Amino acid sequence: MSEIDVELRNVTKKFGDFIAVDRVSVQVRDGEFFALLGPSGCGKTTCLRMIAGFELPSQGEILIRGEPMGETPPHKRPVNTVFQNYALFPHMTVFENVAFGLEMKKVARAEIKPRVMEALEMVRLPQLADRRPRQLSGGQQQRVALARALVNRPQVLLLDEPLSALDLKLRKAMQFELKELQRRVGITFIFVTHDQEEAITMSDRIAVMNEGLIQQVGDPIEIYERPNNRFVADFIGETNFIEGEVVRTNAEEAMVALGQGVQAPARPAADIQPGQIVTVAVRPEKISLRPNSEATNGSAVPATVEEAVYIGTDTRYLLRVAGKHLVVARVQNVTSDLDRNRPFQHGDQVYLSWPANGAQILTS
């Protein structure tokens, strides 16, 4: 069990009547790459700003290394921030920017230079030490901002949408680089993002937020495979939501009636009863298509192909189930034959199947 680095205990933040953060409790472990993920306005940045000390909680408590922060001002907290717009000081060179934190900590002059150069080497920019921020590209500014924060060897590094200002290709490269850097320095990273793919590929654990509330906390696989409500399932990746009524349920699987006598399997949820109206959430890539019912292992769902779109790696099917539900399925194109990667056409009758634990039952 690793130590808890940052803890939010029942933290609420109100701006006037608006509740930006609502009773959030979360624990970030030492050395973890932790993402706060959610749409804009969900309260994730406010959480980060409260940890940094730029905002104070209306209620609740923030602890860093077990120590309550109370009203400790930002300059006395053992955290550093990489800002969304980087906020590099325009009147200082790259070197002076990186040295600033050390000067404020009254680090000896002789020690400042080697530490600044070490930090710049860490982000592979030692050759740009004498430049001014405005002479750098977006990616270089981003890395200077990282060096400026990391040179202080903070307990926790806070990153506020650090990649959002970069173009797609650079963003992908920086995702990898940032993750690699975090592993090397071993500092706890708390990363705010609205990009679900970014959160999934980089984080050890993710807290999904919406409207000020924590929706789910878990590692990327848990969040993706076992979303515990409709918001999480919808926000992370693509999901089909199919309404139905629980027919029966046991330890292995639940059967849900979708209408017109069609039944589909799903992973049983703890608190469901037969007769209850629920939503079945199933990811498009979990669904297999067969031309006839015999080939599936019992629980085949009949459907009509509305549309079939070849997109290279996959073929996407838009299917109509039980005359009312529209379901998207994605089938990987494993063969290279020219005529076999779109075996079903508009109007074809097919049978869908998915493993019971590939479909989640959502009650809320």
Next chain:
Amino acid sequence: MQQANRQTRGILAILLSPAILWLMLFFVLPLLIVFVVSFSRRSLLGVVEYDFNIQNYIRVFTTPIYLTILWRSILLAIINTGLSLLLAYPFAFFIARQTPKWQTILIFLVMVPFWTNFLIRTYALIFILRDTGLINNMLIAFGVIDQPLTIMFTQGAVILGLLYGYLPFAVLPLYASIEQLDFSYVQAAQDLGANSFYVFVRIILPLTMPGVVAAAIITFIPTLGAYVTPDLMGGGNTFLIGNLLQQQFMTVRDWPFGSALGFILMLMVLAATMIYFRSGGGRLA
């Protein structure tokens, strides 16, 4: 391409010619006249006699009283500029941190004094400060003092008057540059461990330096040449270059000597401005 360029230049010339004409007629030409006159001589009857000599300049720099007046003017202008910046900076900062609506109201209030003639405002100030003025009457009424304090007709009164007159000019450029300051830099500095003092000295002040330089120049130049305030509030005790100039032109009618003084004043302003920009103050401007 060539054609278009020539056409643009033609339009530019037409658009600029009124301004150029205006400047030539009312600025460059008078300046040239003053320059020529400063090398002339006053006849016994007060008429300008054009015979080239540098006697006027020699007279300024060899007469102790003129040097004293020059030095006093520079000192007073420096003191006034320093005090203006000291008072105007926090005030401008305060305004820049308000909501846009309040910023507009406060800036509006800063400009309200300009609605009244400067002379009338100076007289109003005299009414407040003189021996039987508001301040002295109140202090006597409350028993704080029994003899009126001498505020008027001192160097202090002149500084007060100049400060009052030129403070709004310092507030406006400072406000403009503080208002543009991106406060994420302030937060970044705090995040890196800077307390309020270092945030101000290392981040806010350097980033608002263009405003400080503009405010300094805009208060220094008019105070160096001021003559209404020292005349009315100094009561002849604080004689500055402005007063000397006025005296030479209007009373003594020694235009050549006055012109030389005017030129020296102009060169001093030019030098002060250049020193400011050389010292790096204008680097970010």
